[in-house]
Amino acid sequence: QSVLTQPPSVSAAPGQKVTISCSGSNSNIGKNYVSWYQQVPGTAPKLLIYDNDKRPSGIPDRFSASKSGTSATLGITGLQTGDEADYYCGTLDTSLNVGVFGGGTKVTVL
Amino acid sequence: EVQLVESGGGLLQPGRSLKLSCTASGFTFDDFAMHWVRQAPGKGLEWVSGINWNSGLTAYAGSVKGRFTISRDNAKNSLYLQMNNLRPEDMAFYYCAKDLDRSWYRVVLDNWGQGTLVTVSS
Numbered sequence: 389q390s391v392l393t394q395p396p397s398v399s400a401a402p403g404q405k406v407t408i409s410c411s412g413s414n415s416n417i418g419k420n421y422v423s424w425y426q427q428v429p430g431t432a433p434k435l436l437i438y439d440n441d442k443r444p445s446g447i448p449d450r451f452s453a454s455k456s457g458t459s460a461t462l463g464i465t466g467l468q469t470g471d472e473a474d475y476y477c478g479t480l481d482t483s484l485n486v487g488v489f490g491g492g493t494k495v496t497v498l
Numbered sequence: 499e500v501q502l503v504e505s506g507g508g509l510l511q512p513g514r515s516l517k518l519s520c521t522a523s524g525f526t527f528d529d530f531a532m533h534w535v536r537q538a539p540g541k542g543l544e545w546v547s548g549i550n551w552n553s554g555l556t557a558y559a560g561s562v563k564g565r566f567t568i569s570r571d572n573a574k575n576s577l578y579l580q581m582n583n584l585r586p587e588d589m590a591f592y593y594c595a596k597d598l599d600r601s602w603y604r605v606v607l608d609n610w611g612q613g614t615l616v617t618v619s620s
Contacts, residue, residue, distance in 0.1 A: 390542065423606050432593060432610040433543065444608060476543050480605045486559050487545030487605040
């Protein structure tokens with residue numbers, strides 16, 4: 389059971405938008421910045437978003453994120469077949485003194 | 499270009515020990531915290547351990563605390579994970595990852611290796 393809760397899957401047609409939620413608590417998301425990672429099957433994870441809403445260089449602005457209270461959300465607009473992957477949120481849990489990830493959300497492009 | 503290359507994975511029996519290594523290149527290794535993250539086949543990511551830039555602070559997931567030890571040798575641009583008393587539930591791909599910051603508790607993993615597989619089975 390993951391400390392951060394994500395929906396197992398979301399789907400949409402090409403060109404549409406999907407959002408992925410990440411729910412935590414006051415000891416993790418409520419106190420710390422959230423990152424998001426994309427993992428295409430068979431490859432290593434890649435950083436998509438850090439510090440709640442910042443994109444590393446090279447990440448297109450189709451990917452955006454926000455945080456409010458103890459929850460965070462990742463949005464992907466203009467969905468492409470190449471966006472099919474698993475997406476994970478992550479942060480620090482201050483009470484447990486550990487890094488934590490969500491269980492992952494599989495994005496399917498219909 | 500940042501490169502992280504893990505090695506040391508393999509097949510071993512429960513109760514045995516194994517040491518993973520991660521060799522880094524393409525960045526100033528001793529300026530950044532490092533982490534180990536694992537992923538059981540078909541499962542999600544699990545943070546395992548983190549270490550500050552100067553080894554001054556380390557942290558472990560509850561599932562490995564007391565059995566695993568993270569360390570680094572900045573002179574060799576290398577990160578290590580000593581795993582003792584391995585259990586079947588430790589079977590996973592183990593990824594080495596670089597943090598954006600000097601402190602492990604930033605937990606922003608901006609570069610990842612390709613992973614090394616550890617199989618624990620009798």
